[in-house]
Amino acid sequence: MPLLTILSCKILQDEIVHILENDNSVDEILVVGNGQEEDFILKLKKADLEFCLLSPAKLRSDTEKYRNDPEKYTVMIYIVELALHEFPKILKTEIYKLIDELSTCSNGILMFYGLCGNVFDKIESDYAHLEGSCPVRILRDNVRTVDDCVGATLGGCQEYLTTLKKFSEHGTFLFTPMFAHAWREIMRVDPEKPEKTIKMLKKVNEVTGYKRVAKIQTGLTYTENFDEKVDEFAEIFDFEVLEIEGGQSLFEKCYSDIKEELLGKSS
Template structure:
């Protein structure tokens, strides 16, 4: 039974649900319990996806899964707040890869360069290429910069967008980013106004005056527009709209399936 692990930042959970919902070749979905999965499984429930929730220690090692006709996907989410600490993020991701190798025939990272700390991840795990290859999100030329770059379609599209927005500082929000901005920006739930006051000052100093909604085409996260409007109102920002897509995620998922000897998406 070929087993693919998707090791992902929590902010890309919608993209995972979308892929699983569209791929009838998946016979089994396992979600690793680690206190990061609750929103994901709620969305999977709403989408009608069947899954098993397991502690990591409950997973059977890959060699014990001998049925070549079945395809299993394991989902392991990583804490969102780690993006603020790139070196810690690298340690955590590398440790997770090392642990998941035992249970997987291939590991697909739903990450970008993330401050360049993951730029060598495929090279660093090249020694297990024949047993459990590791791949990261990339376009036709290179690894994507981050989740926004992946959603916009890759490095060239991201650079073009940033140049277009260069006249004023602009936050780019996907639905999950909009949903999680307080967590990402570490707004103290006990004393939010203190943090928001500091953020307003930082935005003033750095020249941030706008927020752009990146429309991903996915509707798993509710109240996208309302969350962006809330953010804009708090900081007195203008709102722009940008179009994103799922091409990078679909292409990288299909490429990993092919590498594992499985047919493409649909």
């Protein structure tokens, strides 16, 4: 039975918990303890999902028994830090390094990423040589790879474009629960001197015309205090709060597709 690795942006950890909680065929859940997994592990525990924590230094040896178990289907999760998003070229370099490493201990890799500024536009073709041993897949709709995590949550590229056009009159931040939880980290607010950073962000918002924040209802409740976090953000920047619908269908389909592909190879 295969070992599928989900290589994920930290923002999409709720979507992974949802998939694992709703897939009874998963026999083993492995989490790589690379320093980015704390929140994710707490959510697994709240969902009553058992898991095994692995050291990143010993992945190949520690995963061998799972890869060679003919009776068990295993999913391994590797959460990547948010800070890399500020530097697209570095993000690409680090993700490619991780795929090179993880492909030696996986039967398939599903990237919980979108294009992220087009740095992953050729990821599947760049790893076409692994098709026979460890296929690499990325989040995509029926036509192409999604732009980013928000586009995936909205259901795909066309839905994302429609939403952006709808809000084109004024700049609008689109917040999922995890984005709301981590907005200070994403926007690099200095915890020692938050006032200085927020003052700068206010000026940037004025120049760029951002005046609203929209809550994307994902259907998930693993991240707490979504409304409160959005309201806090809106109050700080004097933004209007809107609400739009998102969902899990794209994540579920991408996961189901590679799972079926891997199980078909192992049967």
